[in-house]
Amino acid sequence: MATASKCKRGILRYWLSAGPGNFLLSPAGCPASAFYAVVIDEDFSQRREGVKVITSTITMKSALFATMKNVNYLPNVLSVMEAEDQGAFASIWIDEKGYVAEGPNVNVAFISQDKELILPPFDNILSGCTALRLLQLAPKLIEQGRLKSVKTGNLTLMEAKGAAEMMYVASTLPILPIVMWDEQPIGDGKVGELTMALSDLLWDDMVAGPGNLRIPLPYEE
CATH class of the missing domain: 3.20.10.10 (D-amino Acid Aminotransferase, subunit A, domain 2)
Structure with missing residues (x-):
């Protein structure tokens, strides 16, 4: 992910979902699960202030x-x-x-x-x-x-x-x-x-x- 995005400083976030479907409580209406990986380009630094x-x-x-x-x-x-x-x-x-x-x-x-x-x-x-x-x-x-x-x-x-x-x-x-x-x-x-x-x-x-x-x-x- 980091290589593909060419992001040298940031955050990787992952979500595992029941996938697209009917938005009801049961995952039975979702044909397949979905895994999301997101690269966030954020130049965060060491926190020195209280x-x-x-x-x-x-x-x-x-x-x-x-x-x-x-x-x-x-x-x-x-x-x-x-x-x-x-x-x-x-x-x-x-x-x-x-x-x-x-x-x-x-x-x-x-x-x-x-x-x-x-x-x-x-x-x-x-x-x-x-x-x-x-x-x-x-x-x-x-x-x-x-x-x-x-x-x-x-x-x-x-x-x-x-x-x-x-x-x-x-x-x-x-x-x-x-x-x-x-x-x-x-x-x-x-x-x-x-x-x-x-x-x-x-x-x-x-x-x-x-x-x-x-x-x-x-x-x-």
């Missing part, structure tokens, strides 16, 4: 629909619109047990005051490929003495808001610093040094390509 987020009041998707790729994006759309109405970039979902879950189409990650990288576990949210790759690459910062540990684990709303740094993690970002949550600063309210170090790791990894050595996932607590 954004503001809110806690979403929109009900998050159930685990069944959150843990698999599907077109059930209405909660995501409503969540983004709610945030934009309040002057924020996007939002954060809190699950029924009071733990931080994810954002709309993005994972979320935190740097604790003890310099631990923590991502919410993927039991009830999407295990994004960029979030998984971040867990693979982040131990490099442990080797450098900049991070204490890397793990997945539950965080309450209060614990998360008390983090030193916070970020969105997704394929088109791949990391977007978050500096304000519900009008409360995260850490000192500035883009964190470790957030940008993690961003550098992901950007360098993208440049290196698929031949780069894959590091085993750390133990998930």
